[in-house]
Amino acid sequence: MPNIKLPDGNIITFEKKVTGLKIADKISKSLSKQALVISVDGNLKDLNFEIENDCSVKIHTSKDKEGVETIRHDTAHVLAMAVQELFPGTQVTIGPVIENGFYYDFARNEPFTQKDLQKIEKKMKEIIERDEPTHREVWEREKAIEHFKKAGEIYKAEIIKSIPKGEEVSIYFHGKWHDLCRGPHLTSTGKVGKYFKLTKVAGAYWRGDSKNEMLQRIYGTAWPSQKELDEYLNRIEEAEKRDHRKLGKEMDLFHFREESPGSVFWHEKGWTLFQKLIEFMRIKQKHAGYKEINTPEILDRSIWEKSGHWEKFGQHMYTSTTPDEKIFAIKPMNCPGCVQIFNQGLKSYRDLPLKMSEFGKVHRYEPSGALHGLMRVRAFTQDDAHIFCTEDQITDESLSVTNLILEIYKDLGFSNVILKYSDRPEIRVGDDKVWDKSEAALLKAVKASKLEYSVNKGEGAFYGPKIEFVLRDAIGRDWQCGTLQVDLNLPERLGASFVDKDGSKKIPVMLHRALFGSLERFIGILIENYAGKLPFWINPLQVIVIPVSSEFDDYAKKIYNKISSIGLNCEVDLKNHNLNYKIREHSLSKVPILLICGKKEVDSHTVTIRQLDSTKQENMEVRKFLEIYSALNKAPSI
RNA sequence: GCCCUUGUAGCUCAGCUGGUAGAGCAAUUGAUUUGUAAUCAAUAGGUCCGCGGUUCGAAUCCGUGCGGGGGCACCA
Numbered sequence: 001m002p003n004i005k006l007p008d009g010n011i012i013t014f015e016k017k018v019t020g021l022k023i024a025d026k027i028s029k030s031l032s033k034q035a036l037v038i039s040v041d042g043n044l045k046d047l048n049f050e051i052e053n054d055c056s057v058k059i060h061t062s063k064d065k066e067g068v069e070t071i072r073h074d075t076a077h078v079l080a081m082a083v084q085e086l087f088p089g090t091q092v093t094i095g096p097v098i099e100n101g102f103y104y105d106f107a108r109n110e111p112f113t114q115k116d117l118q119k120i121e122k123k124m125k126e127i128i129e130r131d132e133p134t135h136r137e138v139w140e141r142e143k144a145i146e147h148f149k150k151a152g153e154i155y156k157a158e159i160i161k162s163i164p165k166g167e168e169v170s171i172y173f174h175g176k177w178h179d180l181c182r183g184p185h186l187t188s189t190g191k192v193g194k195y196f197k198l199t200k201v202a203g204a205y206w207r208g209d210s211k212n213e214m215l216q217r218i219y220g221t222a223w224p225s226q227k228e229l230d231e232y233l234n235r236i237e238e239a240e241k242r243d244h245r246k247l248g249k250e251m252d253l254f255h256f257r258e259e260s261p262g263s264v265f266w267h268e269k270g271w272t273l274f275q276k277l278i279e280f281m282r283i284k285q286k287h288a289g290y291k292e293i294n295t296p297e298i299l300d301r302s303i304w305e306k307s308g309h310w311e312k313f314g315q316h317m318y319t320s321t322t323p324d325e326k327i328f329a330i331k332p333m334n335c336p337g338c339v340q341i342f343n344q345g346l347k348s349y350r351d352l353p354l355k356m357s358e359f360g361k362v363h364r365y366e367p368s369g370a371l372h373g374l375m376r377v378r379a380f381t382q383d384d385a386h387i388f389c390t391e392d393q394i395t396d397e398s399l400s401v402t403n404l405i406l407e408i409y410k411d412l413g414f415s416n417v418i419l420k421y422s423d424r425p426e427i428r429v430g431d432d433k434v435w436d437k438s439e440a441a442l443l444k445a446v447k448a449s450k451l452e453y454s455v456n457k458g459e460g461a462f463y464g465p466k467i468e469f470v471l472r473d474a475i476g477r478d479w480q481c482g483t484l485q486v487d488l489n490l491p492e493r494l495g496a497s498f499v500d501k502d503g504s505k506k507i508p509v510m511l512h513r514a515l516f517g518s519l520e521r522f523i524g525i526l527i528e529n530y531a532g533k534l535p536f537w538i539n540p541l542q543v544i545v546i547p548v549s550s551e552f553d554d555y556a557k558k559i560y561n562k563i564s565s566i567g568l569n570c571e572v573d574l575k576n577h578n579l580n581y582k583i584r585e586h587s588l589s590k591v592p593i594l595l596i597c598g599k600k601e602v603d604s605h606t607v608t609i610r611q612l613d614s615t616k617q618e619n620m621e622v623r624k625f626l627e628i629y630s631a632l633n634k635a636p637s638i
Numbered sequence: 639g640c641c642c643u644u645g646u647a648g649c650u651c652a653g654c655u656g657g658u659a660g661a662g663c664a665a666u667u668g669a670u671u672u673g674u675a676a677u678c679a680a681u682a683g684g685u686c687c688g689c690g691g692u693u694c695g696a697a698u699c700c701g702u703g704c705g706g707g708g709g710c711a712c713c714a
Contacts, residue, residue: 111642202709203641210711214641217709245707249649258687258705313714332714367639367712368705376713461714480713549671576670577677584675598673610674617674 005056020047021187024059033066034061035186036072036191044070046136046184055127062224069097075124075187075196075222076102081132081177081189083218086116092179093155093206093215100232101221105204107155112216116500117198120218124196131190132175136183140259142179144169155206195229196222239475244527245373251532251589253523253540254374262371262378264520272540272569274381274519278359280635281383281408281515281536288404290357290385295337301327306493307336312462316364323407334360335487335512337387339494342508347498351507353389353397359519360384375522381519387511388496392438394509398445398467398484403514405469405482406451411635412526413535416472418452420480422459429463438486438509439465463489473529481522485512533612543570543629544591545607546582546602548598550574557601559622561593566630572614574631593629 004012004023009400020038023030024047039058044066051057067608076095083090083106083347106112112120122134139147141160148156160169160180160538183267186192190519197224198220199228206212223229238475240246248254253270256263266274284291298320304310309317309332318330329339338356347354370376402419421443424435442465446453453467460466468484473591487510497505516522526534536542543563547556553574573582579596586594595607596617607625608616620628 094661114643149661201642201710204710205640210640216641219709256706261705309714316712316714364714369639369641369710370712371706546674548673551671578670578672579674580672582674583678587675594674598675600673608673615674 002051003054003056004051007056007058007484009405010527011066014285017050017052019050020045020057020059023057023095024116027059031059031061035059036061036067038188039066044184046134047187048135050080057211067583068224070186071183071192071224071293072102072222074189074585075220076104076190077174077179077185077188078119078124078127078179078192079104079198079220080106080179081127081174083175086119089152091153101199101219103204103217103219104217105217107213107215108204110185112201114176114201115140117201121196121198125194127174128189128192128194130175130179133188134185136185137173138168139171146172148180192222195224196220196228197229197233197336199349205426211537229459235475239477239528242475242528242531243373244375244524246525246531249375251527253527256373260379261368262366262376264374264379266378270523272515273523273534273538276307276517276538276540277516277523278383280411280638281359283635284404284408284637285357285385288355288400290355292340293338293356293358295334295360296331296342297304298328298330299337301329303336303340303591304329304493307334307490308493309333309489316366318363318365327363330363331360332362332364334358334362334382334384334610335386335490335510336494338384339490339496339510342386342491342496343494343583347388347508349390349498349500349506350496351388353387354392355385355387355397355633357383357385376521377518377520380521381514382514383519384512384514388491388498388508389511390506391441391509394438394486394511395444395448397511397630398442398486399448401511402445402449402451402467402469405515406449407637408480409471411637412538414471414473416471418454418455418470418478419449420454420468420470421465422456422461422468423465425458425460425462427462428460432591433572435465435490437487440486442467442486450544461485461487463487471525473525474531475529477528481517481525482515483513483517486510487512498506504550533592534590536592536629537634537636539592540569541571541589541591542568543595544582544586544594545572545597546579546586547572547574548596549580551604552597556597559597559607562622562626563595563629566626566633568633583610595625 002014002018004014004018006012012023020035021032024035027580035047037060038047038049040051041048041055062068062071077597080092080095084092087108091107093105093107095102144160145157146162163169170181171182172180172183172185198218200219201219202219203214204217206215221232223232248270251269252267253273254264254266257265289569301310313332317332320328320330322328340357340530341356342354361379361380363379366378389397406417424438430577446467451576464486466485467479470478472478491510493505497509498508500506543557545560547553556572556574560570563570583594590612592609592612596610597607601607606621609625
């Protein structure tokens with residue numbers, strides 16, 4: 001006589017054991033139609049799972065995350081069914097739900113083509129129409145292993161072997177086709193619906209390990225309705241339109257070429273943007289008490305050996321041999337150089353905290369497959385800084401770094417920031433007592449920031465704990481940008497010390513921090529966040545002056561000179577094109593302000609302003625325009 | 639690095655099963671002097687990514703190298 005407690009608190013009593021399907025029936029017809037899975041005391045179960053004891057349940061429909069995920073999981077199964085029907089001999093491996101969809105990894109000698117995907121989709125729809133009923137069986141381990149081995153499903157057999165002893169080995173059937181699976185699943189393939197799409201094929205290592213063989217992964221997306229599917233596909237399309245590689249070309253900011261894969265050729269406009277960001281940072285960092293330095297790009301091998309980079313990071317380092325056979329490395333990080341500046345001359349405790357910033361260009365030999373536009377490059381500029389301080393100063397300094405980062409992000413339009421805190425990894429250097437102290441100090445700063453944070457256990461650097469700053473962009477994507485790391489190792493390795501109050505020599509703590517992380521990457525993020533329509537103050541081409549006809553060229557030039565002289569990035573377009581053409585051209589290249597001058601403007605000594613994405617025109621005295629827009633030509637917080 | 643895919647004019651792309659290349663935009667020149675998202679015409683523009691092979695003949699087929707894209711691994 002199970003008593004079933006519903007989410008609204010009501011209790012329904014059944015005479016004998018009961019399934020989720022029956023409970024839904026009892027509640028309402030519409031619920032029983034929409035029901036997909038059920039939570040029984042918080043555990044997700046199939047709708048025909050038999051409930052014998054008292055419990056509380058929640059029946060999930062496509063309106064819940066659980067319901068949608070089950071649809072996706074079942075779609076993955078249907079995908080595997082279709083593939084095995086169409087391509088006998090293909091082995092199945094795993095097929096989990098991911099954000100917005102699912103994938104399934106297959107082992108097959110021939111590659112799947114784009115055409116195959118269409119064929120598979122068609123077959124999937126057939127299977128859904130066949131409405132194969134689902135049922136679940138629990139098998140004995142050895143029997144299951146034998147069964148899958150015999151069926152030529154080597155990977156499945158291996159998965160079963162790795163299921164912890166004591167855990168059930170459940171097999172799901174959809175008609176005759178069956179697969180090892182934890183479940184839960186819909187009651188039949190017909191429940192899946194047809195609102196799915198296979199999106200891409202890709203390679204993926206078996207068990208995610210690059211030492212293993214490569215499988216073929218088919219990605220797909222699935223939704224409860226056509227509308228949601230279309231919306232999702234639209235979102236993808238919109239994101240593609242923002243792609244910084246495409247916009248960077250269209251806006252004439254930068255390009256890449258074969259001679260230096262993963263390194264940026266910055267064009268004038270892109271470089272102006274780059275320099276504007278640096279100028280902005282210089283002001284903010286000066287206020288925050290940083291001293292800017294600069295260290296060599298190329299340093300002798302010996303310092304990299306001392307710092308540990310040669311051993312730990314050598315794989316990613318560019319080296320260079322001189323004609324006289326000396327080996328130098330091109331810096332992959334700025335820290336050793338900075339420590340050498342600290343080491344020059346005697347430092348006192350009175351000098352601490354000493355904050356040295358550097359816009360340092362570093363080179364790292366990244367694997368070719370990792371490169372991606374500005375987001376992942378082989379040569380990039382860090383807005384780096386190293387703070388030398390005492391252990392007691394870690395919390396305050398970390399907090400002031402956090403505040404600086406938040407201010408800077410906010411100025412650039414990102415106010416949604418979360419933190420990731422990582423503590424000691426298994427392989428590390430230094431005494432556990434020192435770790436205790438530095439972790440506590442850093443965590444205190446994290447908490448004091450009052451930001452949302454997550455803890456990544458064991459993911460700190462080998463030399464100390466770290467925080468990563470993650471910002472969310474306009475279309476909801478997260479980007480890891482800033483980082484703050486406590487370093488208890490490098491200062492000692494490179495012989496840094498200061499004279500303490502009592503006259504003794506002590507080793508300082510070093511904080512590594514970067515705000516944007518990489519200027520290149522951050523510019524990529526900015527472009528995508530704003531879809532190329534950069535805020536006025538950071539825009540590398542702010543104003544274009546357009547005469548209505550060549551008769552007004554002189555006036556336009558005069559205006560252009562005035563605007564340039566107050567430090568705005570301005571151009572004048574004297575080309576032999578009509579007004580409509582010029583407006584279209586410059587609007588497409590996303591210039592925020594177009595100034596139109598004709599007879600009217602010359603007579604009244606005004607300009608007519610046309611803002612990007614607005615057809616409204618505003619006529620204004622030249623003097624007033626200069627006043628307003630020179631005030632707008634700086635960061636909001638400055 | 640690994641799997642798949644891709645490389646034609648400055649850009650975006652067409653070029654079927656092998657017969658040495660074409661469009662639109664941009665550029666140049668000329669005409670036009672224009673009031674808020676494409677004025678007209680003419681001209682010029684190519685080592686079809688590199689190397690090798692098959693073939694009477696290769697942008698096209700094969701091999702290989704390099705680059706791009708989608709993933710995986712990597713992101714110290």
